[in-house]
Amino acid sequence: MKRYEEVAATIRQRMEHGLYRAGDRLPSIRELCGEFAVSISTVQTAYAGLEAERLIEARPKSGYYVLPRSAPPVLPGVTRPTQRPLDVSQWDHVLNLVGEPGAEHVISLGRGIPDVEAKTLKPLFQQLAALHRRGHAAGLKYDSLAGSPQLREQLARLASSSGCLLHPDDILITTGCQEALSIAIRTLTVPGDVVAVDSPSFYGSMQILKAHQLKAMEIPTDPQTGISQEALELALEQWPIKAIQITPTHNNPLGYTMPEARKRELVALAQRFDVAIIEDDIYGDLAYRAPRPRTLKSFDDDGRVLLCSSFSKTLIPSLRVGWIAPGRYRDQVMHMKYVSTGASATLPQLAVADFIGQGHYERHLRNVVRQYQRNLDVVLGWVQALFPLGTGVSYPQGGFLLWVEVKGLDSVRLNERMAASGIQIAPGSLFSASGKYRDCLRINYTQASSPMYDALVTVSREIALMQAEQAAEAV
Amino acid sequence: MKRYEEVAATIRQRMEHGLYRAGDRLPSIRELCGEFAVSISTVQTAYAGLEAERLIEARPKSGYYVLPRSAPPVLPGVTRPTQRPLDVSQWDHVLNLVGEPGAEHVISLGRGIPDVEAKTLKPLFQQLAALHRRGHAAGLKYDSLAGSPQLREQLARLASSSGCLLHPDDILITTGCQEALSIAIRTLTVPGDVVAVDSPSFYGSMQILKAHQLKAMEIPTDPQTGISQEALELALEQWPIKAIQITPTHNNPLGYTMPEARKRELVALAQRFDVAIIEDDIYGDLAYRAPRPRTLKSFDDDGRVLLCSSFSKTLIPSLRVGWIAPGRYRDQVMHMKYVSTGASATLPQLAVADFIGQGHYERHLRNVVRQYQRNLDVVLGWVQALFPLGTGVSYPQGGFLLWVEVKGLDSVRLNERMAASGIQIAPGSLFSASGKYRDCLRINYTQASSPMYDALVTVSREIALMQAEQAAEAV
Structure with missing residues (x-):
C-alpha cells in the first residue's frame, strides 16, 4: 500500500x-x-x-x-411471491443472459463476473502456467474423485473463518458451484418434489429445479434479514418440502446477510421438520467487514446442511473449481459427482491450493473487497442520481451485485431495447419461478469506471424513455 | 521416426x-x-x-x-445377461477402482488411462502454459454455454472422418464424456425408466442409471460384432425402453467394432421403435486401421442419435474436455448442460482447438495408435503364455483395453488379494448391472514395458494360487 x-x-x-x-x-x-x-x-x-x-x-x-453518508436505501419491504409450489419457467431469458459471453471491452452489467483483471491474481496465472508447462503425469490422469488432497486441506483451513470445523475428507471438489448445487439437489429429490427457496433466488439453482421437474416453493424474503422464518415454517407445515435451497450470506441478488441468530433459527427449523438445507456460499468470502459472516453450516450439528461454493466469484469463473461439504449425504453426493463429470481437472486445483497456501488468496480478497466496497458507494450514488425518483436499491454487505427496483418497469423489454447498444442487465424476472420482479434488475459493480457510468446513463435514459412512452399511451 | x-x-x-x-x-x-x-x-x-x-x-x-500369427483369440460366444430390466448395483467396487488415482510409478492395469507421457503431447502442454501465463480476460470469464467456437469448428471438421456431417452449432462442449453421457441420459429419462445397454457395458454409464433410479436392460453382445439386434428387438417389443446406450466402436471393454451394416440396422431399428440412441464414441479415434470406423451418428437421418465423446482417451483425462452432438435434443441438452456445470473451462478448449488446428492431434493419434497396436500383440502373447490354459481374450480393433476371461475366477477377490502388491485390475463384474462377468477382467495395454510384464506375472501367479486353493478345497 x-x-x-x-x-x-x-x-x-x-x-x-x-x-x-x-x-x-x-x-x-x-x-x-x-x-x-x-x-x-x-x-x-x-x-x-x-x-x-x-x-x-x-x-x-x-x-x-x-459528508453525510446517504442512508442505506432499501427495498420497500418483504417480497411477496406466490404461496404455493410452482414449476420454474424463464429458461429462455436465462439463456439470453448466460448463453454467450459479452463481447470484449463491453461492460456486462448483467452477469455475476468478478474483476478478473485484478493484479493480485497474477501468482495464480504464473502457477497455472508452470504446472501446465511441466505436464508431469500425476496431474494428467484422473484425479482423486473427492478432489486433490492439497486443495481440500486449504479449504478446510479456510472454513474455520466462517465458523466451520471441517476435515479435508468432509469436502468434495466439484466443477464450479453449479455442479455442487446440481448434485446436492439431485441427491435429495425425485421429480415432482418441492424445494423451498429464498425469493428472489439465483436463477442457476432455480433452473436446476426446472430441469429435474421439481417445484419451487418461493418464500417471502426481507431485503435486509433474508428469508422469513414464519413463512418458511408455514410452508413446511403445509407442503412436503424435501430441501431448503438458500444463499444466506451476501445474497444473490439482494446482497443481504442473514443475522447470525436467524441463521441459527433456520438450522433449528430444518431440524424440527427434518429437511436438508442446501447453502450457497459462493459470495461468502467477499465480506466488507472482517471477520466474514458465519455459514449456516457452522450451526449444523447433525450434518443436514450441504454447503456449496466455488472460486468463480473470488478468483476467476473459468477455473471451474467449486466444492461441496455434504455432511451426512457424503456417500450419495460422491456417487452423484462421479456419474456427473467424474474426477475434476487436477492442475487448476493444485494451482489454487498453492495460491491459498502462499497467502495470495487472502491478499487478493483484501484487494478486490476494498475495490467492490468503494465501487458500491460510487455506483449507489450514480443510481440514485440517474434513476427515476422512488427507485429502490439494495444495500449489499458483501459481493458485487446491486438489486434495483423501478416501479412499473418492464426489465425484460428494457434489455431487448438496449441490445443494439451492447448493454445487458439481468432482468429481475429471472430470479422468480413465475417471472415476478419484472420491475427489478440486477447490476454488477465490479467496475466503477467511466464506461460503467456511461452504461448506467444509457440504461437510465432508456428507462425514462419507456416511462414517457407509457405515460403517452395512458393518455 | x-x-x-x-x-x-x-x-x-x-x-x-x-x-x-x-x-x-x-x-x-x-x-x-x-x-x-x-x-x-x-x-x-x-x-x-x-x-x-x-x-x-x-x-x-x-x-x-x-512366425505364425496366433489366431485372434475370442471369447467363447455371445454374452448371456439377465433378460429383464435390472437395478444397477456394483457402486462400491467401481468406487474402489475410480476413487483414488494409482500411486506414481505403479502400472495401473485397471483404468482406462491413455499414455499421458507420449512425446507428441508436448505442443499441447506448451499451448496450455502459454494461454494460462497470458491470462487475458476473455478466457477467464464464463465461456459460451455451447463451448468455444474454435473448438467446435475443429470437432465438426474431425467428425467428417467418421462419416458425419456436423455444423459447429450441432456440437456442445462438456466436462468430459462422462458429463455428455450423464446429461444425455437425464434428458431422455425419468426415474423408473428402462435403458437398453450392450453387455458387458462401461461402468460409468451404468452408474448414471443407478444414480437416477433407472433400470438397465442388458442385451446379449457378440464379442466380435457387438449387440445382438435380435435380442434388442425382442427387448424393445417387450419393455418400455426409453433409450439405447451403447459403445459400438472399439467397445469398452470388449474392443470390437460393430460392422457398418449392423450399425445401419441398429439406427433403423431405433427409428422403427422410436427410441433415442446414446452413442459413446470415446475410443473411436484410436483405430488400428485408417480410416477410422463410421459412427452410428453418421447413419442418423432424423436426429435421434446423441453422439458423446471426449479427449480423455486420445489426449489426457484431466483436461476434462468432452462433447456431445445431441441431434434433435439440442435445446434440452443445452439446458441440462447449463444446470449441471454451467459453461466449461475456456483455456483447455482453446489449447485443444489449437493442437488440432496445427495438425498435432493427427500426428499424436498416429503415434499412440501405433504404440497401442504393437503393445496389443505383445501383451496378447504374454497373457496367452502366462494365464491358465483356456483363457479367453478379446481381440480389439482399436483403443487400449483387453478383456480376459478365466473360467472359474473370482476377479473381485483377485483384486483384493493383489492390493498389497499395488496392482489393480478392473473386475468384470463392474461391467454388469447385477455383477455378472465376475470371471473376467479388463486390463490396459498402453504400456508393454517390463514392469507391465512383471505385473502380469504377479496377476497370473495369484490366479494360479487361487485355482490351487480352490482345487484343494474341493477335495
Whole structure:
C-alpha cells in the first residue's frame, strides 16, 4: 500500500468508527503531515481520493468536511411471491443472459463476473502456467474423485473463518458451484418434489429445479434479514418440502446477510421438520467487514446442511473449481459427482491450493473487497442520481451485485431495447419461478469506471424513455 | 521416426499385406541394407525389434522367419445377461477402482488411462502454459454455454472422418464424456425408466442409471460384432425402453467394432421403435486401421442419435474436455448442460482447438495408435503364455483395453488379494448391472514395458494360487 493510501485508509476508518462524523471539519493538511510524517502532496492525494469517493468535500477557504453518508436505501419491504409450489419457467431469458459471453471491452452489467483483471491474481496465472508447462503425469490422469488432497486441506483451513470445523475428507471438489448445487439437489429429490427457496433466488439453482421437474416453493424474503422464518415454517407445515435451497450470506441478488441468530433459527427449523438445507456460499468470502459472516453450516450439528461454493466469484469463473461439504449425504453426493463429470481437472486445483497456501488468496480478497466496497458507494450514488425518483436499491454487505427496483418497469423489454447498444442487465424476472420482479434488475459493480457510468446513463435514459412512452399511451 | 523404425514398419506392413507369410524366410540383412540404403546395424536393430514383438524369429545359421500369427483369440460366444430390466448395483467396487488415482510409478492395469507421457503431447502442454501465463480476460470469464467456437469448428471438421456431417452449432462442449453421457441420459429419462445397454457395458454409464433410479436392460453382445439386434428387438417389443446406450466402436471393454451394416440396422431399428440412441464414441479415434470406423451418428437421418465423446482417451483425462452432438435434443441438452456445470473451462478448449488446428492431434493419434497396436500383440502373447490354459481374450480393433476371461475366477477377490502388491485390475463384474462377468477382467495395454510384464506375472501367479486353493478345497 502506498503512503497516501495508508493515510486515506486511516481517515476512512476513523469515519467508520464515528471519530469524525457527518459535518465535522477534518484535520488540516498541515496537521496530518505532522501526524503521519508525510509530505503535503501525500495528504492532498489522500484527501482527493476520499473526495472522489464522496466521503468528504472540500469547502473553499475552510478545509475538508465529512459528508453525510446517504442512508442505506432499501427495498420497500418483504417480497411477496406466490404461496404455493410452482414449476420454474424463464429458461429462455436465462439463456439470453448466460448463453454467450459479452463481447470484449463491453461492460456486462448483467452477469455475476468478478474483476478478473485484478493484479493480485497474477501468482495464480504464473502457477497455472508452470504446472501446465511441466505436464508431469500425476496431474494428467484422473484425479482423486473427492478432489486433490492439497486443495481440500486449504479449504478446510479456510472454513474455520466462517465458523466451520471441517476435515479435508468432509469436502468434495466439484466443477464450479453449479455442479455442487446440481448434485446436492439431485441427491435429495425425485421429480415432482418441492424445494423451498429464498425469493428472489439465483436463477442457476432455480433452473436446476426446472430441469429435474421439481417445484419451487418461493418464500417471502426481507431485503435486509433474508428469508422469513414464519413463512418458511408455514410452508413446511403445509407442503412436503424435501430441501431448503438458500444463499444466506451476501445474497444473490439482494446482497443481504442473514443475522447470525436467524441463521441459527433456520438450522433449528430444518431440524424440527427434518429437511436438508442446501447453502450457497459462493459470495461468502467477499465480506466488507472482517471477520466474514458465519455459514449456516457452522450451526449444523447433525450434518443436514450441504454447503456449496466455488472460486468463480473470488478468483476467476473459468477455473471451474467449486466444492461441496455434504455432511451426512457424503456417500450419495460422491456417487452423484462421479456419474456427473467424474474426477475434476487436477492442475487448476493444485494451482489454487498453492495460491491459498502462499497467502495470495487472502491478499487478493483484501484487494478486490476494498475495490467492490468503494465501487458500491460510487455506483449507489450514480443510481440514485440517474434513476427515476422512488427507485429502490439494495444495500449489499458483501459481493458485487446491486438489486434495483423501478416501479412499473418492464426489465425484460428494457434489455431487448438496449441490445443494439451492447448493454445487458439481468432482468429481475429471472430470479422468480413465475417471472415476478419484472420491475427489478440486477447490476454488477465490479467496475466503477467511466464506461460503467456511461452504461448506467444509457440504461437510465432508456428507462425514462419507456416511462414517457407509457405515460403517452395512458393518455 | 528413426531409420530402423522405418525399416521395421515396412517389414511389418509387408507381413500384414501377406507379402511375407507365416514360415517364409525373410530377406537377408545384406539384401535389406541394399534395398533401404542403410547400415547393417540398422537392419539388425529393426529385426531385433520385430523379434521382440514375436512377429519373426531368428533361426541359427539360416536367417529370419515369419512366425505364425496366433489366431485372434475370442471369447467363447455371445454374452448371456439377465433378460429383464435390472437395478444397477456394483457402486462400491467401481468406487474402489475410480476413487483414488494409482500411486506414481505403479502400472495401473485397471483404468482406462491413455499414455499421458507420449512425446507428441508436448505442443499441447506448451499451448496450455502459454494461454494460462497470458491470462487475458476473455478466457477467464464464463465461456459460451455451447463451448468455444474454435473448438467446435475443429470437432465438426474431425467428425467428417467418421462419416458425419456436423455444423459447429450441432456440437456442445462438456466436462468430459462422462458429463455428455450423464446429461444425455437425464434428458431422455425419468426415474423408473428402462435403458437398453450392450453387455458387458462401461461402468460409468451404468452408474448414471443407478444414480437416477433407472433400470438397465442388458442385451446379449457378440464379442466380435457387438449387440445382438435380435435380442434388442425382442427387448424393445417387450419393455418400455426409453433409450439405447451403447459403445459400438472399439467397445469398452470388449474392443470390437460393430460392422457398418449392423450399425445401419441398429439406427433403423431405433427409428422403427422410436427410441433415442446414446452413442459413446470415446475410443473411436484410436483405430488400428485408417480410416477410422463410421459412427452410428453418421447413419442418423432424423436426429435421434446423441453422439458423446471426449479427449480423455486420445489426449489426457484431466483436461476434462468432452462433447456431445445431441441431434434433435439440442435445446434440452443445452439446458441440462447449463444446470449441471454451467459453461466449461475456456483455456483447455482453446489449447485443444489449437493442437488440432496445427495438425498435432493427427500426428499424436498416429503415434499412440501405433504404440497401442504393437503393445496389443505383445501383451496378447504374454497373457496367452502366462494365464491358465483356456483363457479367453478379446481381440480389439482399436483403443487400449483387453478383456480376459478365466473360467472359474473370482476377479473381485483377485483384486483384493493383489492390493498389497499395488496392482489393480478392473473386475468384470463392474461391467454388469447385477455383477455378472465376475470371471473376467479388463486390463490396459498402453504400456508393454517390463514392469507391465512383471505385473502380469504377479496377476497370473495369484490366479494360479487361487485355482490351487480352490482345487484343494474341493477335495
